[in-house]
Amino acid sequence: MKNILIVSGHTDTVTDSVANRTILEILAEQLPECQIDYLDRLYPDFKIDTAAEQAKLLWADVVVLQFPVFWFSFPSIMHRWMEQTFLHGFSHGSAGDKLHGKKLILSYTTGAPAEVMNFDEFFGFVRAACQFTGMEYGGSITTGGVSYQMREDPQMMSEIKKKASVHADKLIAILHQA
Numbered sequence: 408m409k410n411i412l413i414v415s416g417h418t419d420t421v422t423d424s425v426a427n428r429t430i431l432e433i434l435a436e437q438l439p440e441c442q443i444d445y446l447d448r449l450y451p452d453f454k455i456d457t458a459a460e461q462a463k464l465l466w467a468d469v470v471v472l473q474f475p476v477f478w479f480s481f482p483s484i485m486h487r488w489m490e491q492t493f494l495h496g497f498s499h500g501s502a503g504d505k506l507h508g509k510k511l512i513l514s515y516t517t518g519a520p521a522e523v524m525n526f527d528e529f530f531g532f533v534r535a536a537c538q539f540t541g542m543e544y545g546g547s548i549t550t551g552g553v554s555y556q557m558r559e560d561p562q563m564m565s566e567i568k569k570k571a572s573v574h575a576d577k578l579i580a581i582l583h584q585a
């Protein structure tokens with residue numbers, strides 16, 4: 408299998424996540440050779456270690472961005488990670504070819520049910536960034552209807568976990584073929 412880096416952009420996977428935490432736990436168990444980058448745990452102060460993050464990207468053949476949609480976009484810490492890691496001379500610019508040929512896959516969850524909205528439309532900026540950096544856009548895996556508001560109800564809670572587990576299985580199948 409190729410080197411897989413999973414970048415988790417949830418702002419709190421310790422105390423305030425069900426869907427993303429479940430997906431990440433399953434990935435860690437099923438794909439022990441992949442590297443999981445918990446941005447919230449590494450950088451609670453948003454001070455991204457550029458060299459460390461660039462080294463992980465250099466190692467990776469496939470990069471999965473795992474996150475909950477916040478306001479039709481990445482959560483803030485994932486934007487910060489991109490701002491501090493995809494730098495001129497590394498990812499772009501005349502000598503910035505370090506991401507060329509690497510595959511980038513989006514894996515995200517939304518509160519809105521999947522049939523309500525096609526969130527991929529909002530991630531045109533990711534496809535543009537792939538084009539700009541020479542990365543190959545590998546598409547998205549999405550799960551809707553997993554709102555944090557559902558957590559009060561135990562039945563809904565188990566529904567979120569079930570959906571997260573289906574999501575993780577789909578992602579793992581794709582990664583096995585990547």
Ligand SMILES: Cc1cc2nc3c(=O)[nH]c(=O)nc-3n(C[C@H](O)[C@H](O)[C@H](O)COP(=O)(O)O)c2cc1C
Binds near residue numbers: 424477553554555556
């Ligand atoms: C600040 C904030 C903004 C959100 N914005 C959206 C949104 O734009 N669209 C949407 O469908 N869900 C939105 N949600 C719901 C989250 O996407 C949902 O709670 C999350 O995917 C559940 O994953 P988790 O259990 O790992 O936290 C938002 C949640 C928060 C906390």
